[in-house]
Amino acid sequence: MNATTSTRPPAGGFRDLTGRVWQMNRRALPTMAALVLFVGMLGYGELAYGRILQYNTMSNLLINNAHLILIAVGLTFVILMGGIDLSVGAVIAFASVAGVMLVNAGWNPWLAAVMMVAMGAGFGAIAGALIHHFDVQPFIATLATMFLARGLASMLSTVPERLPADSALRLVNHSFKLIDGPKVNDLVITPGVIVAGLVVVVSVFVLHRTRFGRTVYAIGGSEQSAQMMGLPVGQTKVLAYVISGSLAGIAAVVYTSRLGAAQNITGIGWELDAIAATVIGGALLTGGAGFVLGSVVGALVIGLMTVLITRDGGIPPEATTIITGGILLVFVLLQRGIIGRNRQ
Amino acid sequence: MNNRARSWVSGVVRRQYFWGIVGILVLLMLNTIKKPDYLAITMNPATGNLAGNLIDILRAAAPILMIAIGMALVIATGGIDLSVGSLMVVAGAVSMEFLKAAGDASSVGAMLGALGLALALSGILGAVNGVLVSVVGLQPFVTTLVMMLAGRGVAKVITSGQNTSASNDPFRWIANGYLFGLPAVFLIAIAIVVLVSLVVRRSALGLMIEAIGINPQASRMAGVKPRGLIISVYTIGGVLAGIAGVFAVSSAMTVDVSRTGYQIELDAILAVVIGGTALIGGKFSLGGATVGAMLIATLDKTVVFLGVSSSATPAFKAAVIIVICLLQSKRVRTFISRRRARGTPPPRPVEPLPVRKEEVPA
Numbered sequence: 001m002n003a004t005t006s007t008r009p010p011a012g013g014f015r016d017l018t019g020r021v022w023q024m025n026r027r028a029l030p031t032m033a034a035l036v037l038f039v040g041m042l043g044y045g046e047l048a049y050g051r052i053l054q055y056n057t058m059s060n061l062l063i064n065n066a067h068l069i070l071i072a073v074g075l076t077f078v079i080l081m082g083g084i085d086l087s088v089g090a091v092i093a094f095a096s097v098a099g100v101m102l103v104n105a106g107w108n109p110w111l112a113a114v115m116m117v118a119m120g121a122g123f124g125a126i127a128g129a130l131i132h133h134f135d136v137q138p139f140i141a142t143l144a145t146m147f148l149a150r151g152l153a154s155m156l157s158t159v160p161e162r163l164p165a166d167s168a169l170r171l172v173n174h175s176f177k178l179i180d181g182p183k184v185n186d187l188v189i190t191p192g193v194i195v196a197g198l199v200v201v202v203s204v205f206v207l208h209r210t211r212f213g214r215t216v217y218a219i220g221g222s223e224q225s226a227q228m229m230g231l232p233v234g235q236t237k238v239l240a241y242v243i244s245g246s247l248a249g250i251a252a253v254v255y256t257s258r259l260g261a262a263q264n265i266t267g268i269g270w271e272l273d274a275i276a277a278t279v280i281g282g283a284l285l286t287g288g289a290g291f292v293l294g295s296v297v298g299a300l301v302i303g304l305m306t307v308l309i310t311r312d313g314g315i316p317p318e319a320t321t322i323i324t325g326g327i328l329l330v331f332v333l334l335q336r337g338i339i340g341r342n343r344q
Numbered sequence: 345m346n347n348r349a350r351s352w353v354s355g356v357v358r359r360q361y362f363w364g365i366v367g368i369l370v371l372l373m374l375n376t377i378k379k380p381d382y383l384a385i386t387m388n389p390a391t392g393n394l395a396g397n398l399i400d401i402l403r404a405a406a407p408i409l410m411i412a413i414g415m416a417l418v419i420a421t422g423g424i425d426l427s428v429g430s431l432m433v434v435a436g437a438v439s440m441e442f443l444k445a446a447g448d449a450s451s452v453g454a455m456l457g458a459l460g461l462a463l464a465l466s467g468i469l470g471a472v473n474g475v476l477v478s479v480v481g482l483q484p485f486v487t488t489l490v491m492m493l494a495g496r497g498v499a500k501v502i503t504s505g506q507n508t509s510a511s512n513d514p515f516r517w518i519a520n521g522y523l524f525g526l527p528a529v530f531l532i533a534i535a536i537v538v539l540v541s542l543v544v545r546r547s548a549l550g551l552m553i554e555a556i557g558i559n560p561q562a563s564r565m566a567g568v569k570p571r572g573l574i575i576s577v578y579t580i581g582g583v584l585a586g587i588a589g590v591f592a593v594s595s596a597m598t599v600d601v602s603r604t605g606y607q608i609e610l611d612a613i614l615a616v617v618i619g620g621t622a623l624i625g626g627k628f629s630l631g632g633a634t635v636g637a638m639l640i641a642t643l644d645k646t647v648v649f650l651g652v653s654s655s656a657t658p659a660f661k662a663a664v665i666i667v668i669c670l671l672q673s674k675r676v677r678t679f680i681s682r683r684r685a686r687g688t689p690p691p692r693p694v695e696p697l698p699v700r701k702e703e704v705p706a
Contacts, residue, residue: 151658318501325490325493
């Protein structure tokens with residue numbers, strides 16, 4: 001924030017306008033880079049392997065990554081504040097195992113789904129309270145809730161818990177054909193994708209058009225300044241972690257209905273995918289800059305990467321985490337480069 | 345006399361790892377209640393080797409001890425190393441693959457080769473962490489989080505996703521052998537702890553590490569060069585994690601790429617905070633980390649002994665870590681010190697110093 005104000009050209013007419021456009025663009029530069037990367041990957045995939053730019057591949061990309069988009073959006077709130085949430089994968093594991101067990105115990109599936117979201121919110125609230133009220137570092141607090149959630153999920157069950165075949169919760173993954181293409185090449189959409197889309201729209205609105213959203217950005221810019229300006233820092237921090245946890249709960253509902261089963265080892269390493277998606281999308285890990293839509297693009301980049309690796313066949317699937325880690329590292333380094341230049 | 349004894353007692357009680365020792369004793373007592381001869385140690389008359397639950401705990405503590413010591417140093421610089429478990433599995437994977445390729449089951453040379461390769465690789469990965477943190481300036485937890493996930497991927501690529509087994513008697517001896525009737529692995533671990541403590545405490549190294557953790561800017565102005573120090577601390581952490589990996593795989597001579605060292609970073613962090621090292625960095629206590637590691641080994645064995653699913657232990661550990669974080673937080677400390685100071689007129693404490701308060705009545 002400091003850097004942008006100090007390099008702004010003097011006010012006045014056209015130069016001010018171009019300056020502002022440049023400022024906007026520069027802040028959106030990483031997000032643009034992610035978009036270019038995504039389009040480039042699409043083009044490369046289409047040329048190298050074929051059958052990428054078509055209805056069913058695109059539909060599957062959205063359907064298979066709806067949960068990733070959800071947790072990436074949740075992490076965006078937290079990362080924008082300069083925090084982190086390492087617990088999302090484990091929270092999904094706990095919420096989905098507990099939710100499926102509730103359904104199997106005869107609960108109304110929709111009530112169970114609400115409970116899943118509430119469980120996610122609960123873990124978020126624990127992390128938020130630890131961070132705000134007790135000054136625990138965010139990654140330690142969420143590391144603790146991560147192990148707590150994973151351990152509790154393992155206490156509930158260590159085998160796959162199956163959702164009944166006629167459970168109403170499976171409706172979340174019901175496919176609606178939008179465009180009936182030749183053979184299986186249809187454009188389909190599931191309620192899960194629609195939920196993810198709605199969450200994205202609401203999050204964009206909340207972050208850019210509400211007081212809460214502006215406070216999130218302000219805390220990321222400088223928590224002390226935000227405090228001195230009289231913004232409700234504590235309340236906002238706790239709420240952001242609750243949002244992240246709740247979105248992990250929603251992701252658990254979407255993912256469970258797609259898979260039809262839940263297990264305590266679900267979601268290992270998803271926190272890295274989500275952090276990578278957020279960072280690729282242009283969010284600074286130190287907070288203060290980033291966009292929800294960027295994180296969505298980032299999540300799609302990660303999803304598309306998995307598709308390309310599967311299509312390629314030459315890359316061992318074990319190497320996926322190395323590649324994800326590598327991409328994350330490259331983007332973090334890029335950000336450091338850009339910030340370093342801005343400061344000079 | 346009485347006074348001196350009392351101050352000695354209160355001095356011991358005030359050491360944070362005193363509560364770690366109390367924890368170990370409580371856990372052992374629980375086990376003894378369940379099975380009265382739990383603490384019994386038997387001696388094999390032919391070999392003079394000791395056996396028993398306590399000996400098992402010592403053996404299980406060795407890998408945790410290694411990573412706890414490394415983590416204590418890293419945390420003291422104000423950093424964190426989430427990648428220790430993955431460095432463990434990388435070291436385990438590379439040593440198993442090397443021994444499998446070497447084939448000779450009795451060769452000491454193959455064992456030394458495997459050991460050297462494993463420690464070199466984990467040391468290099470640790471150094472990469474250090475360079476990214478100190479030279480590039482990335483946040484420690486981001487760097488080591490990437491390494492944590494990528495490292496396990498590296499291990500899977502090394503073994504092509506399989507759990508590799510090998511046979512080599514000298515290598516097997518590391519975890520299963522005996523020296524003076526005690527498990528060799530524990531004695532090796534203690535020797536390494538003593539060595540690291542001597543290096544850190546007999547030179548200015550420990551002081552400089554603490555200086556970086558307490559105030560990086562002030563230490564730089566005082567002439568401490570953080571770059572080399574941080575790189576070497578992360579490298580030491582990596583090598584120690586590699587040793588832990590060797591300990592872990594040599595007991596069954598097989599590496600489980602998805603389970604070896606999995607979630608052990610929490611054990612290490614827990615051991616360090618139980619030992620009284622604050623997570624914000626600064627002063628560290630290797631003795632405390634040792635006590636913490638022993639407590640965790642005891643806790644692991646106790647949970648299995650009491651018949652709780654071992655996959656549920658992370659929940660207990662997370663609960664313990666949350667409680668300790670709460671106790672370390674300013675808000676709770678202020679609350680406690682206020683309650684202690686009740687009765688004596690409080691001169692409106694600006695900085696809460698709960699420990700000092702206790703001395704006033706004595």
